[in-house]
Amino acid sequence: MVVVLAGGVGAAKFIEGVVQVVPPAQLTAIVNTGDDFVLHGLQIAPDLDIVTCTLADLIDRQQGWGIAGDTTNCMEWLVRLGGPSWFKLGDRDLAIHLRRTAMRQAGHTLSDIADHFRQVFGVAVHILPMSDDPAPTHILTAAGEVHFETYFVERHAQDDVYGVRLHAAGPARPAPGVLAAIAAAEVVLVAPSNPIVSIGPILALPGVREALKSTTARVVAVSPIVGGVALKGPAVPLLRATGHEVSALGVARAYADFLDGMVIDQVDAALAPAIAALGLRVAVTDTIMRGPGEKAHLATTALALAR
């Protein structure tokens, strides 16, 4: 069994590589829910949807999110009727949020719903939300404390960041199966996702960091920082604001207490000795996932480092 700790777009692409070399049914993705929020009264779970719809090959590959070929007729009228316009919702996409909201109101957990959706969409990979409890990530900015999606999408990550508040709604527990999956895994892979707001919320759940330290699995991360920049999203300001060096070495240090190995990009080869000095195995390769070949290569590299 292989476990992947996952955020959104980068994680989804990485898992597409892993399923080329590991049978999907032997793979469990533990997905960040810190980005989840309510808009138009709907419960939106961006990372769960990105992972599920990417693995179902329904995703809009240009954007990395949303449904390929979706229409936006509902959204256009929502805006016409005075609704917020900053978060784009396609008509088919909307069905996912509507159904999730209705099922939550009917008493189903986020875990149940995530499992139902991945089965409907024919995804064999097990998809676990990190928690069934609300665990919103707040960003402390010059404009005040705001939800991550407000900071990132509504305000275009333009505010100065002073800090990050994880699980801002109060204590959140790992979803059923999360700790057991980590304990039972042969390999745990940390996807090339934002260490602060994608992987961070998972690591902050009670018991998760301890499970990662005590598991017999090898734990290998893929650096989301390449040449000092993030391939996608606001990792740079968020790493900086939380006191981390913005580099693969900074990420390695953040994970060092539970990590066995790290895959870094060839442009960061010079950082390999410093990462190795943390007691980690290091693999240096091309980590940019342009297509299926690169995705499979990256997965193979990470798994080889673990085994």
Added chain:
Amino acid sequence: MVVVLAGGVGAAKFIEGVVQVVPPAQLTAIVNTGDDFVLHGLQIAPDLDIVTCTLADLIDRQQGWGIAGDTTNCMEWLVRLGGPSWFKLGDRDLAIHLRRTAMRQAGHTLSDIADHFRQVFGVAVHILPMSDDPAPTHILTAAGEVHFETYFVERHAQDDVYGVRLHAAGPARPAPGVLAAIAAAEVVLVAPSNPIVSIGPILALPGVREALKSTTARVVAVSPIVGGVALKGPAVPLLRATGHEVSALGVARAYADFLDGMVIDQVDAALAPAIAALGLRVAVTDTIMRGPGEKAHLATTALALAR
């Protein structure tokens, strides 16, 4: 000022006639909300939407409800994800329900929202929901007590009906402006809507029947029963189950305590003396609204009877 007591499709077409002969801004529609219900977590108000979207010329004229040219991409995925399929929701249509639900959750009343929507859609007629309180109409059937929309749409009006329970959620008050509009009107028209489940819920609100009796306005109804049948919807079984004769005379008797006049179809001309014997003026004409000409003619006839 002219007030129309309104249900859904029949009322909307009738009001389209009235606005041809009365300036729309001098017209107030008091609309049944007994059909309102929650589906997919959304607050749906069928009659309000039918009236508003018909007057905005957005309605699907074939169906009498829904938005012309709308897509159903969200609905198809909702059903795929296990959602109920019996109530069709177009993508643009859905925006109305989503926005209404979000605005209700934000503390706006149904009245506020109805007024906002009609302004966005450029409708000059004042549109008042009969009540801002939940006032669901339940139908007592062989299959149990069910919401009107369940009886009518989900179960295709096929169950034997034993009775009707109005305001099944408990006491409902008239929305702000309802009693005042009736009191201040020169003419009150009762649209050719279902007397039991469209007009009945309005009449059952505390003070409405009294306001109709005490207003100085002439009150004129258009019979929704023509030749012993309803042009649309389940008026026949509902009239029967509530002890009314299924005829224009039966409708006249149900309204007789507040009515001054009644417009009946030419096929029911033989009922005119019996209706007149109730103390009512009677106009006999073609009441079938095939197009704009017939709608205007029917409105003119009703207004002439009142004046």
